Amino acid sequence: MLISKNWLQEHVDLAGLGNGEIDDILTFAGVEVEGITEQGVSSDLVVVAEVRQSEPHPNADRLSVCQVDAGEADLRQIVCGAKNYKVGDKVPCALPGASLPAGFTIGETKMRGVESRGMLCSATELGLGTDGSGLMILPADWQTGKPLHEFVENDTIFEIEVTPNRPDLLSHFGMAREVAALTGRELKRPDIPPVETAPAGDAVSVDGQETCPFYTAVKIAGVNVGPSPEWLQQKLEAIGLRPINSVVDITNFVLHELGQPLHAFDAAKISGGIKVRMAADGEQFAALDEETYELTSADCVISDQAGTALALGGVMGGLDSGVVESTTDVILESAWFVPANIRRTARRLILHSDSSYRFERGVDPQGVVPASALAAKLIVEIAGGALSSPTFAAGSPPVLTGTVRLDDDRLHQLTGKSISLDDANAALARLGLIDTGFGQWTVPSYRLDLQRHIDLAEEVVRVAGLDAIPARLQATAAAPNATDARYDLDLDLKKQLAALGFFEAQTIKLIADAQLRDALPLKPLQDGDLIRVSLPLSEDHGVLRPSLAPGLLATAARNARHGAAAVRFFEAGRCFRNAGGGKATDLENDSLGILLGGAAVPASWTGKSPAPADAFALKGIIEALLPRHAVQFSPLDSGPFLVAAQVQADGKPVGVFAQLAPSRARELDLDFPVYLAELDLAALRTLRGAPADVEDLPQFPGSSRDAALEAPAGLANAEIEQAVRKLNEPLLVSASCFDVFSDPTGEKLPVDRKSIAWSFHYRAADRTLKSEEVDAAHQKMLQHLEKSLPVTFR
Amino acid sequence: MQDEIQEIEAAALAAIKSARDEQELDGARVAFLGKKGRLTGASAGMKNLSKEDKPVIGQLLNAARSAITAALDAKRAGLQDAADRAALAGLDLTLPGRPAHPGGLHPLTRLRDRAVQICRRLGFALAEGPEIETEFHCFDALNTPPEHPARNEKDTFYFDSGKLLRTHTSTVQIRTMEGEAPPVRIIAPGSAYRRDEIDATHLSVFNQLEGLYVDTDVNVGDLKGTLEFFYRALFGEDTEVRFRPHFFPFTEPSFEIDIKLHVKGQAPKWIEVAGCGMVDPAVFESICASRGDDAYHPDKVTGFAFGMGLDRLAMIQWGIRDIRLLIENDARFLRQFA
Structure with missing residues (x-):
């Protein structure tokens, strides 16, 4: 909301208060000043000047060299870029030393080699409007050399954020009332004639009291509608409103003066009396903004006896029923609408106005009639005519405020006894509350937000300021809980991945449908699993991610486009899918995603073009994350990927692995194999906890034996692992593959065979094994393998 | 025999001293301490000695063998040390390190x-x-x-x-x-x-x-x-x-x-x-x-x-x-x- 300082000063004396001080007073009372704009200039160095001569600039096509009369003994030479003036025009001239609202100071300079001693200004440059297209052309009768501020009033405009609980501040008088209360300065009330209302009779009928409990109308006949007087136009323009005609301007003025929205109808457009009613479902309404809206029975309209909707109650007038130049009789509406209804209507129709803004927050029920009286008085003064009816009133102003108790015990608890009851009482009194004894306070009708003790206490703290309350710091013991444990485990995991040479990514959780083809969910997606927001911001962010892979791939692609030779990223975070069931965990789960591709080691002088990382690089990373568990990949249907596998730890599924299809990698500008893994974070947390007990270190040495198994090319290493495990040899402490050999030429080995070399390590806990014992155990192992697998030994 | 032992020891120490690499050094070891080496040959003469002379000459032979072995060890260590240094000659420690993959937390x-x-x-x-x-x-x-x-x-x-x-x-x-x-x-x-x-x-x-x-x-x-x-x-x-x-x-x-x-x-x-x-x-x-x-x-x-x-x-x-x-x-x- 914009507040003009000049306008505000009509209601409270601001003498001696700088803009910064006013800013502070409001800000620390919870009224946030978001911006301060100077309109016009107060400087004596911006003067009226007459252009006497204008020649093309010798070195620049777009510039002119002017000689101007600024009321000085000699003409002043100024270089100017505008084209909209002619010799003899009067224009604003900023002399060297003048400060302009934009924040710069004028000096004497040379422009393209030509001396320029000042600046001729546009309206924008002086904070006097939005026209920056050329110089501001001034009236010919303004005296050359006089400061501009003698002709154009300067003002300061405060841009203020009023919180939704304070509709009483949405006007100049309301804001002045607050400033007066906060500073102890006197409040000057507008001059409003007293008005007695008359029962509405047939003139106004209301069907829909629950939406419009109070409606008043008064008729002013014989008006002569024309442009508003200068003072009125200037006020409206100062706060960014466009003057329309005297009657409309007066209703707008009263809205911004008192906070009560009004509407003026052309009486000639109303047949019979005014009828406030709920709209019919599907009723069409052509509004002032030249749009047609379809209404429902929840919307309140103002119609005439013929039934024509003239206005959308509290929101916007109709296209044809407003006051125009030809209007002679005016019906002036001032009413009170129920906030929730107005909010519903404005929200559904996406039709917001200064009027709906105030009604939906709540206007002062006791301000309805005075606002009507002030507007009627101004219409008669400015547009002529005379009141030709009493102020008809249907219903009565709702009583929304009452008496509230300030509980001193609770106040002292809240403030740590730092604000005395006397100070608290004084603060409430300044805010216009009336002490009725025993801690009971009568709340003024405009303070709809003061309903409970805590609301009064809040006012006390707000006025006293937080500086008055001493800080207190007490720590308490916090027992460890499961969330804390999860947090710590996840952070350990992230730190380990960082140490393994991965950057942690954090990608946006709303992704595009087009990205879903990159998803690598822990379980295949079924129909209905995806969770979409009803009204996405754009199609790029319509689906909650069911997997981290799409975000990681987008990250990899972005980095590859910037020349990254290797992409190594992980993200730990929430994924979403509808797994049925009603619990939150049926919708959300935490995953760890890892992406790896490109140079296996960074290029350097020791190796200029390193080989790209392969699948075993990522498998090794997963093994490193689960050091005490047997990690295995079990092939899955690869779907859109080149390869896919289930990731198992000790035989149980913990995630999925895949290699991106090369065609997709190329689309993403990734010219190396890209590997992805998505792991169930909950499972990792369980598996990564500290060991239950440590094992004693071996006291006796062990012995190793190697064996080269010749096997069909299709035999998986995991089958050998399984067979080794199955024998359950007590002396065997470890066994693993250390070499794989195949010969595509078939020379050393048939092409359908491969040689897998394994190393077996034997040890006893209680003695050094004799060579014969080791040999015996190893022979048993080899026989077992030969018997249970299609292998031979070389 | 006493003189012969002294002469062998002196010759061995000289051969060790002049060896230029481990191969020459090993040649010297074989020439004096090997199966057919000169000191081994001299030891074979022990069986012809009298009961009285045996311990004296035996001691001399042992002393010569120890001295030669010690000289061999010292020379070998010296040669290895020199070879180790030579292998690193021209090392430019100002070249960049072998980079690790960078990583970090968000x-x-x-x-x-x-x-x-x-x-x-x-x-x-x-x-x-x-x-x-x-x-x-x-x-x-x-x-x-x-x-x-x-x-x-x-x-x-x-x-x-x-x-x-x-x-x-x-x-x-x-x-x-x-x-x-x-x-x-x-x-x-x-x-x-x-x-x-x-x-x-x-x-x-x-x-x-x-x-x-x-x-x-x-x-x-x-x-x-x-x-x-x-x-x-x-x-x-x-x-x-x-x-x-x-x-x-x-x-x-x-x-x-x-x-x-x-x-x-x-x-x-x-x-x-x-x-x-x-x-x-x-x-x-x-x-x-x-x-x-x-x-x-x-x-x-x-x-x-x-x-x-x-x-x-x-x-x-x-x-x-x-x-x-x-x-x-x-x-x-x-x-x-x-």
Whole structure:
């Protein structure tokens, strides 16, 4: 909301208060000043000047060299870029030393080699409007050399954020009332004639009291509608409103003066009396903004006896029923609408106005009639005519405020006894509350937000300021809980991945449908699993991610486009899918995603073009994350990927692995194999906890034996692992593959065979094994393998 | 024989001394100590000696063998040492190291962890809740009436089911109080969602840190003390913190917190970092209704709550000018935090 300082000063004396001080007073009372704009200039160095001569600039096509009369003994030479003036025009001239609202100071300079001693200004440059297209052309009768501020009033405009609980501040008088209360300065009330209302009779009928409990109308006949007087136009323009005609301007003025929205109808457009009613479902309404809206029975309209909707109650007038130049009789509406209804209507129709803004927050029920009286008085003064009816009133102003108790015990608890009851009482009194004894306070009708003790206490703290309350710091013991444990485990995991040479990514959780083809969910997606927001911001962010892979791939692609030779990223975070069931965990789960591709080691002088990382690089990373568990990949249907596998730890599924299809990698500008893994974070947390007990270190040495198994090319290493495990040899402490050999030429080995070399390590806990014992155990192992697998030994 | 032994020893020591490499040295060893070596040959003559001479000559032979062996060992060590040095001749230690893959935590993780550690010092435990929430937990229980502008479809992501993406982590206040009796002292870091177009200062998915402390006598001074401690611990002991009265439906009184930001070459300015306030009694009443008991009856407990944007704190902490850098994951950006 914009507040003009000049306008505000009509209601409270601001003498001696700088803009910064006013800013502070409001800000620390919870009224946030978001911006301060100077309109016009107060400087004596911006003067009226007459252009006497204008020649093309010798070195620049777009510039002119002017000689101007600024009321000085000699003409002043100024270089100017505008084209909209002619010799003899009067224009604003900023002399060297003048400060302009934009924040710069004028000096004497040379422009393209030509001396320029000042600046001729546009309206924008002086904070006097939005026209920056050329110089501001001034009236010919303004005296050359006089400061501009003698002709154009300067003002300061405060841009203020009023919180939704304070509709009483949405006007100049309301804001002045607050400033007066906060500073102890006197409040000057507008001059409003007293008005007695008359029962509405047939003139106004209301069907829909629950939406419009109070409606008043008064008729002013014989008006002569024309442009508003200068003072009125200037006020409206100062706060960014466009003057329309005297009657409309007066209703707008009263809205911004008192906070009560009004509407003026052309009486000639109303047949019979005014009828406030709920709209019919599907009723069409052509509004002032030249749009047609379809209404429902929840919307309140103002119609005439013929039934024509003239206005959308509290929101916007109709296209044809407003006051125009030809209007002679005016019906002036001032009413009170129920906030929730107005909010519903404005929200559904996406039709917001200064009027709906105030009604939906709540206007002062006791301000309805005075606002009507002030507007009627101004219409008669400015547009002529005379009141030709009493102020008809249907219903009565709702009583929304009452008496509230300030509980001193609770106040002292809240403030740590730092604000005395006397100070608290004084603060409430300044805010216009009336002490009725025993801690009971009568709340003024405009303070709809003061309903409970805590609301009064809040006012006390707000006025006293937080500086008055001493800080207190007490720590308490916090027992460890499961969330804390999860947090710590996840952070350990992230730190380990960082140490393994991965950057942690954090990608946006709303992704595009087009990205879903990159998803690598822990379980295949079924129909209905995806969770979409009803009204996405754009199609790029319509689906909650069911997997981290799409975000990681987008990250990899972005980095590859910037020349990254290797992409190594992980993200730990929430994924979403509808797994049925009603619990939150049926919708959300935490995953760890890892992406790896490109140079296996960074290029350097020791190796200029390193080989790209392969699948075993990522498998090794997963093994490193689960050091005490047997990690295995079990092939899955690869779907859109080149390869896919289930990731198992000790035989149980913990995630999925895949290699991106090369065609997709190329689309993403990734010219190396890209590997992805998505792991169930909950499972990792369980598996990564500290060991239950440590094992004693071996006291006796062990012995190793190697064996080269010749096997069909299709035999998986995991089958050998399984067979080794199955024998359950007590002396065997470890066994693993250390070499794989195949010969595509078939020379050393048939092409359908491969040689897998394994190393077996034997040890006893209680003695050094004799060579014969080791040999015996190893022979048993080899026989077992030969018997249970299609292998031979070389 | 005595002379012969002395002569062999002298010859051996000379041969050892003149050996230029390990191969020559080994040749000398074989020539004197090998099976057919001269000293071995001399030892063979022992069997012809008299009983009296045997021990004397034996001693001499042993002494010669020890001396030759010691000389061989010393020479071999010297040769190896020289070879080791020669192998490293010309080593240029100023060449760059073999690089490892760089890696690191995301700045938000770093900042979040600092915030969590500071709060843990004060005895706050962690809490969490779902991101897909009910209107009850996001709005109703937080004293936000059905027609409140924040509940607008233009500002909040809804699902056809009527659920929504939480617009703030304050939902965790409600979840925690529903599940635990007072006192509670929790922080909840997590994501929140608003229908804001993504630009240099806005994300539609952003990160918050929520805090809640409810006990029998929590006052405005506790709120002030706790948050002043927090910002000073985070941004430095001299950090200036101010509280501006504000309005939130779920706290009263409510405040916004500003800290004074000092950027080199710019005038210091106050910038908003958090919202906070005393838990509104209406929130406690709705918790009581939801729990079906009066553990949180507003006559019995008071509390404060706060919520801050972690993305914004990260931007302040590291002078990040465009919030989108936090979701783009450009390694050139992330690397600066490694």
